[in-house]
Amino acid sequence: MSPTVFALWMLTVVLDTGGQLAFKAAASHPEAGDGLARWKHMLARPWIWLGGACYVFEFLAWIAFLSLVPLGRGLLLGSINIVVIMLAGRVLFRERLTPMRVTGILLVTAGVALVGIA
Amino acid sequence: MKRFYLIGFGALLGFDTLAQICFKFAGMHALPLQANLTWLLRLFSEPWVYGAIAGYIGAFFTWMSLLKHAPIGPAFAASHLEVVSGLLLSVPIFGEHISLAQGAGAVLIVAGIVCLARSESDADTPPAAA
Numbered sequence A: 001m002s003p004t005v006f007a008l009w010m011l012t013v014v015l016d017t018g019g020q021l022a023f024k025a026a027a028s029h030p031e032a033g034d035g036l037a038r039w040k041h042m043l044a045r046p047w048i049w050l051g052g053a054c055y056v057f058e059f060l061a062w063i064a065f066l067s068l069v070p071l072g073r074g075l076l077l078g079s080i081n082i083v084v085i086m087l088a089g090r091v092l093f094r095e096r097l098t099p100m101r102v103t104g105i106l107l108v109t110a111g112v113a114l115v116g117i118a
Numbered sequence B: 001m002k003r004f005y006l007i008g009f010g011a012l013l014g015f016d017t018l019a020q021i022c023f024k025f026a027g028m029h030a031l032p033l034q035a036n037l038t039w040l041l042r043l044f045s046e047p048w049v050y051g052a053i054a055g056y057i058g059a060f061f062t063w064m065s066l067l068k069h070a071p072i073g074p075a076f077a078a079s080h081l082e083v084v085s086g087l088l089l090s091v092p093i094f095g096e097h098i099s100l101a102q103g104a105g106a107v108l109i110v111a112g113i114v115c116l117a118r119s120e121s122d123a124d125t126p127p128a129a130a
Helices: A001-025 A034-043 A046-066 A071-078 A081-093 A098-117 B001-030 B037-044 B048-069 B072-078 B081-094 B100-121
Strands: none
Touching: A001 A071, A001 A081, A001 B037, A046 A071, A046 B001, A046 B037, A046 B081, A071 A081, A071 A098, A071 B001, A071 B081, A071 B100, A081 A098, A098 B081, A098 B100, B001 B037, B001 B048, B001 B072, B048 B072, B048 B081, B072 B100, B081 B100
16 A cells, blocks of 8 residues: 555545544534524534534545545445544543444454455 | 335445445546646546535435434444445446455455444444434
């Protein structure tokens, strides 16, 4: 894997995770209320905008990444996002890691590692 | 109701797969890769990038209507299985070759996604029933 491809891959992971976490932070504010008030509350705070910006840049980074690697390989490598987002959810939002989840994380990681090394 | 799920999951997978194939075409047609406006203009002057956006929008609305009724576990799995459909379709569409390591990696990843989907289905006192 060339340094450019690796850097673009990591960039998509960082932007995807950042976007997901920002949307989670935007959506889970406890005093936000309901309906229109909730949306007003979300739009007045930076999280939803940060999430949107992450997604726009991720969109471009993902196209750039796929223009340099075969689609199949790119999709397999991109699966690591699932793992990183779940671990970040555990650290930042104290989401539970059950044995089944840990098994899933290990299997996906092993699969991505196998594709990445080969 | 079973048929509703099947069509819903199929549509989600279809939209996601369409988006990924369009992403690949969009990237190919915008080569050489440059970090500048010229690259962006090349990218957006081809139809493929709009196909990718359409696929994403379709997937978003399918996902939202699925989540109203379908359990989160299978929905989560279906939303990630474009890895497999994209890998398989890359052979006839882009003439790619699936290596042994990639096949084995795909099996491990799918097994992992199934585990993660089942952990969501078990409803182990989730913090928010998203």
